[in-house]
Amino acid sequence: MKLLHIVGARPNFPKLAPVHRAGQAAGVTQVIVHTGQHYDEAMSAGFFRDLGIPAPDVNLAVGSGSHAAQTARIIERFEPVLLQEQPDWLVVYGDVNSTMATAIVAAKLGVRVAHVEAGLRSYDRSMPEEINRVVTDRLADLLLTPSLDANATLVAEGESPEAIVFVGNVMIDTLLASLPRAEATGYAASRGADGRHIVVTLHRPSNVDDPERLRLVCHALSALAETRPIFFPAHPRTQQQLRVLGIDLGQVMVSDPLPYFEVLDLVRGAHAVVTDSGGLQEETTALGVPCFTLRPNTERPITVTEGTNQLVSDLSALRSLVEGATPVRPPRPPQGWDGRAGERVIAALLAHSRAH
Numbered sequence: 001m002k003l004l005h006i007v008g009a010r011p012n013f014p015k016l017a018p019v020h021r022a023g024q025a026a027g028v029t030q031v032i033v034h035t036g037q038h039y040d041e042a043m044s045a046g047f048f049r050d051l052g053i054p055a056p057d058v059n060l061a062v063g064s065g066s067h068a069a070q071t072a073r074i075i076e077r078f079e080p081v082l083l084q085e086q087p088d089w090l091v092v093y094g095d096v097n098s099t100m101a102t103a104i105v106a107a108k109l110g111v112r113v114a115h116v117e118a119g120l121r122s123y124d125r126s127m128p129e130e131i132n133r134v135v136t137d138r139l140a141d142l143l144l145t146p147s148l149d150a151n152a153t154l155v156a157e158g159e160s161p162e163a164i165v166f167v168g169n170v171m172i173d174t175l176l177a178s179l180p181r182a183e184a185t186g187y188a189a190s191r192g193a194d195g196r197h198i199v200v201t202l203h204r205p206s207n208v209d210d211p212e213r214l215r216l217v218c219h220a221l222s223a224l225a226e227t228r229p230i231f232f233p234a235h236p237r238t239q240q241q242l243r244v245l246g247i248d249l250g251q252v253m254v255s256d257p258l259p260y261f262e263v264l265d266l267v268r269g270a271h272a273v274v275t276d277s278g279g280l281q282e283e284t285t286a287l288g289v290p291c292f293t294l295r296p297n298t299e300r301p302i303t304v305t306e307g308t309n310q311l312v313s314d315l316s317a318l319r320s321l322v323e324g325a326t327p328v329r330p331p332r333p334p335q336g337w338d339g340r341a342g343e344r345v346i347a348a349l350l351a352h353s354r355a356h
């Protein structure tokens, strides 16, 4: 069996790592194509190094752009690569533009598509990722889900139950495997993080691109920072907006994006996380750390119903919510968030290859 893995943006890399490792252990032939959607050292190469993923075989170097331009560039540059590689499966991860764009190319060329993290829905089409999720799932031949609610969603959308396999959460494989190395960085202690601290990440256009919204969010964060240390490793999109708008975040400690292990060291011992990231909603649930998500909806409802996540739409309530937060000890992660999901992805691919 030959797999062609697609990655492009930061959240893809911790998802690829355990699947690639399991593929190696099973003796599968594997090719990694990086679209180049993310390209900064801190957003891309650092993750490959830290997570032990081999360097990509091909980098399409598409870079940044509007959704249409970026998607179109990926489609155009990926087609000859796929024609040359002729894999048995294209394996795509998550919901970024690289996921959808390459699934379109494969579907048109008759190459089977496996979608890791299938079946998540926010039902909010103003979110670019929701469009990517729906299109990718419609085109995929094998729908590999992170939680059982996603199976039900896909069946309700008319997908064949034979094409849906619950594998669990691959990103949690990476999280669990990385905890000792995160602790070994000593990063949190070196920055004075004392367990009362908050970790903030924000990068969604809905929070960051609208100046009025970003000002309100930052105002709420600076109020929180009066009583607790706040670490805010900021995405390039967010840094740019903060700079352009000249927003003063008071005592909030804003930094460049941090390496995976350093973020994990901060998050694992935090009092709470405030975020709009999909990944952190899941990671905090797995760690038992309270999470406040600054969004009106989530495509990961299991982090609310079974985890530590809470959606916050009223920013004036943020401070009292955060102050009242208590961790879940020991953490009680959802079914299949157990460190073995990558192996189940490979097992499902092998089983479905045989079935064809």
Ligand code: UD1
Pocket (backbone or CB within 6 Å): 009, 010, 011, 037, 038, 039, 040, 043, 064, 065, 095, 096, 097, 098, 128, 129, 203, 235, 236, 237
């Ligand atoms: C993308 C994904 C989003 C994911 C996020 C994680 C889509 C539609 N969005 O959003 O789902 O949660 O990645 O980070 O696929 N930039 C840099 N250096 C980089 C990459 C980006 O400076 O290495 C800057 C550029 O100014 C760029 C902006 O960030 O225009 C946004 O990057 P882009 O990949 O378009 O979207 P993200 O917000 O990163």
